[in-house]
Amino acid sequence: MDFYKMISVEEAKSIIDTNFSISLEKELIDIKECNNRILYEDIISPLNIPGFKKSTVDGYAVKHEDVQGVSESAPSALRLKGEVIMGKMPTEALKLSGECMYVPTGGMIPEGADSVVMIEYTEKVENNTILISNSVSFGENVFNENEDVELGETVLKAGTLLKPYSIGMLASLGITKVPVACKLKVAIISTGDEIVSPEEKPELGQIRDINSYLLYSSVIEDAGEPVFYGVIRDDYEKLLHSAKKAINECDIVLISGGSSVGKKDQTAKVIDSLGEPGILLHGISIKPGKPTIVGKIENKPIFGLPGHPLSCAVIYKTLVRYLMQKITSTEEKDYPIQCKFSINYRKTHGREEYLPVTINAVEGEYTAVPVFTKSAAISGFTKAWGYVKVNKNAEGILKDQKVYVYKL
Incomplete structure (x- = not known):
């Protein structure tokens, strides 16, 4: 595999589609425990609701x-x-x-x-x-007796991420044991000599671990089960040991940091040492997030995510979440807001870009204002309402041009 032989986001998704076919088992859980779980099978109404006029x-x-x-x-x-x-x-x-x-x-x-x-x-x-x-x-x-729900109607489809209103529907049907997909177990490993835990006071040159907690919360939000393997130093043997353990115990492995090609970056070497076929891609035409790795060990996906927090967040949302939703057959419905762009903005040609923005509303007209930050910073997304996706072939965005803003 040639490092930094960059491919497009769509090509990366195509590689994921081609290489991974993971099936989850079903489990029955109590209705009170099924919030933010993924429905395993269609729910067919056994009755009319309300059942009387x-x-x-x-x-x-x-x-x-x-x-x-x-x-x-x-x-x-x-x-x-x-x-x-x-x-x-x-x-x-x-x-x-x-x-x-x-x-x-x-x-x-x-x-x-x-x-x-x-x-x-x-x-x-x-x-x-x-x-x-x-x-x-x-x-x-x-x-009428069947005006809300009709006998035999499919009221919830497999892949639905269960939320309070859909759980209320289950209760109305008398369903108290709910068939859901077993949670995807997602391993989270952070690597870097400069990373310390949030409880520690960092010395000069050190930073607190951001990505582990960003990823942990993101996996929960996407109905997965995060498993934290700690912060590993830039040491090949130690990282290899943790990665082997994670591959054996989890469905997906995320390694944050060390995905570039510097002297101390060990993630690519570790992934290629874990087994066949190893690294599938290294480098994506995306900003931020270029030094991204996707590997395959037997049938398990392993991601080398950039260490910079903003880059890590973008690649999680773009590729990791994409794979998780593919496995669980979850359909993400995203309804962007159309806005005017506030300034003239030039981008790097040939790279798809995810630009954090805030939204200003004046007399019913929305304007997207970019939040400029480097990929090493997390504040870009914490200050932003959403993001604008700029096509890889676009030269930029013109002032007052209509853009679509997606919610973070």
Whole structure:
């Protein structure tokens, strides 16, 4: 493998698609534990929801033909047969023309009724007489038994990242044991003589470990299980030992740092020593994140991520998350905001660029303002709302040009 024989992001994704086909097992977990887990199989509704016709307003259940053409000056007088108790089946039915029954919002529509008149258009004049001053059409103010969910409907698809609203749907179907994909175990190794833990006070020339915690949190956000193997010095044997252990214990391995070609950079050498086929690519036409490695040991992916935090974050989002979603069949729906760009900006030709930006909103018009930072800094993303992706063949962005801003 030729180091820094750079390829495009799309070529890198194609290499990932070609080389990795990983399947996850299914597990059943309690519904209370399934937030941010990935659904393993389609959920087919075993019933209609709500399962009965119910009123969407407080009012009187009627036969719609009994109130046609009525008005305040010419109301219709209907006989009250009783009321529906919330959560109970009606004890009466509307059998004859001219009958009605009080029903609360969410109450079950009695047999024989087909519509509900809002209580605002009614007046009770005697114990069992209701004046109706507004007509309704068939089915008005009625929620049908299968209007929310229909028997046999696919309500959630495999690959759905479960969130509170989808979990509420599972509860409505009576599903309390949820089939989810087992979590991808993702090993995280940081390497560098200059890296110390966040608990330590760094000496001059040292920095606290950022990438381990950035990656750890990102893996959790993507429904994976991060496994931290610590900070390893720029020592070939020590890094090789940790990488072997991680390969044996996890599904994906991330090594942060040492991915360039300097004298002390050991990541490429370690990956190629772990087994066949070794390194698949080394170098991507992307800014930031050029010194990226993707390797394969048997069928397990191993990434050499840049040590600079901003570069590490971009490559995680661009390639690692891409692979994780491919494995779990998760569809990420990303809806960018269209903005004007605030300045003229030139970029390096031939490299796809991810540019952090903030958004200014003035009178409903959005402007994307770049956050300029070097790849060694994490502050670029912490200060930004999102990012603009600049095509590799573009020369840059013109002031007031329309761009799409993606949420971080």
